[in-house]
Amino acid sequence: MPPIVRVENLVKNYYMGTQTVHVLKGLNLAFDEGDFVALMGPSGSGKSTLLNVLGCLDKPTGGSYYLGEMNVARMTDDQLSEVRSTYLGFIFQSYNLLPQYTVVENVELPLLYQGIALDERTKRRCVDLAEMVGLGDRLDHRPLQLSGGQQQRVAIARSLVNDPHLILGDEPTGNLDTKTSVEIMQMLRTLNRSGKTIIMVTHENDIAAWARRVVRLRDGRVESDTRNDARSVVEMGL
């Protein structure tokens, strides 16, 4: 089976005045469908930039990025928007829910940009997802009425609504306490076991331990690429 994500010789430079900052210096990586990857590395290592490129929010300076069969690196802004809307789900550190919308409306948001009609069926799906993440009794609450953990669960429901091929997490537990972090990670693991491919950035080893595979970056290059064996998960008592 071909990998769902494949980057070849991926280069990303930023230009600051006359200075060029080389952030990604020719990465070669491939992730299989159904994988659960943690991207790690010190700040400035390029892990966030890589996530942005994988998430089609940023275009690489050079190299290629295949999402499934598509070469995303050469796409226009509109096409990238369509890829995000159709194939990707996002979970952010700061949840990024719209404060003026209710839980259900937030979950519904990605569908708004898919060009499909919103009707009872799509609404039903959003309610189902909200119930799945345990917010069935808070459908009409607004984000500010929810705790951090609850908000992140809304974000997870939102990332699933378009049935994405790939879920991208940018430190999804960064703003949460340990107990809630564990809850969120359990939820992500469940999703992964049901077949979703997840790539997340984290700088916490505890969190990275939930993933099947850990990729460490340093100075824009891959430093290490390891698989967590089943034992380490068992060691955590889960």
Added chain:
Amino acid sequence: MSLLDGHPDAFLIKVALLVGGGLLVGAVALRWALAAAGAAKLRRGVSLAFKSLWLHKLRSFLSVLGIIIGTSSVIALMAFGEGSMQDALDDIKRQGATNIIVRSVKPPDDSATSARNFVTAYGLTKRDLDRFRTFGDVVVRTVPLRVFPTEARVAERLVNARVIGTTPEYADIHKFATAGGRFLAETDDRDRKNVCVLGAEAADKLFPFEDPLGRVVQMRGFDFTVVGVLRERMGTGGTGGSQAAEEYNRDIYIPLATTVARFGKIIYVRASGSRMAEQVEYTQVTLTVDAEVDTEEGRERVKAVGGAVEAVLRAEHGPKRDWAVVIPLDKLEEAERAKRRFLTLMAMIASISLLVGGIGIMNIMLATVTERTREIGIRRALGAKQKDIVAQFLIEAVVQTTVGGLCGVVMGLGAVFAVPAAWSAMLDGGWFTGIPLPAKVHVPIVFISLGFSVAVGVLFGLYPAWRASRLDPIEALRHD
């Protein structure tokens, strides 16, 4: 545009075309922005716009205040302007816009002829009148009149009246009604009867306590029987040229033939110690042309007759300029031009106020875009295209200005109905003295100003919307 020249609403039509053009551009922009979307997405966009405006009620209200004030003031001011202009036009139409008024004018003292006669003879003659009567069917009637400033007396009551000797047709020209009795009749003139018709105020002064009909009024030693009393008549404004403001309520009307028979051909005027005598056959002759003032062809005909009258007088009187021709139609056209200028000016002021309102909207929209940068980032990350962002903010701006425009229309119409009523109430209450404030809603203006405010939303929403769509999603997501 030359097709429109001369059309009374030409300017408004041009404005309407401009606004229509603006709306078309807006529609195209929206269509582009919504690309493959369709009505459902638009409806959704509008409801979202209402939602986010509702979230900031006070701010939304303040930002559309300029539009509200602009729209309402346009509608109200235009209505008041139109109302008072209409008054002026009515005033002229009362004088009869199809009339041609020929007056006798006392020529300046001509020292060259050294004809220091005690009696000055000048003005329109029977000959002139006969010539006018040869114009044929195009002139419906030719009404001569003579004016004598005279004291009218009933027992000890004395009124300085203006006696007007004229024919029965005078009533047709001025379309006035009698409060009692009748106007002069054909037989009065033929038989040179000593009868008179009193103006409302003259009747009131001479007969304050009794019914004047059948009573006798003394003028220059003759007794005149009152056969009719007129209803109060509105004076004419004395705008322009040789036509002075006239007040009709003190007039006393007697048959034309009677004036010649009783008072003779000479009019004596006593003025500050000196006595002056003038011999004038007719003080004024009014010709009514058979024409419709509201058609171009009718207007041409009135002007043609006016020209013919002048030609006759020039031929008859030679170099002696003892006559003047007044064509009320000229004044009507002047007033119509003034009205058009006024409307143009109002429209310009209105556009400025709506422009200011639009800048207010743009200002708030730009602030909103900055404030909602993160929201824009989130939407972009979740798959919104640049077009979607443009559409969102454009719809928001248009919803704002449309709601503002509607509020303005309601407020403006409210002012149009409330202010004149309140003003009249205050006048009645004796708080102020003045004339009533007429108002007439100009219906096209209501739609034009509403369209204008929608167009302002499109125009001034485009730039902030475009700015919002160009934000870098990553930067936007990082924004606090």
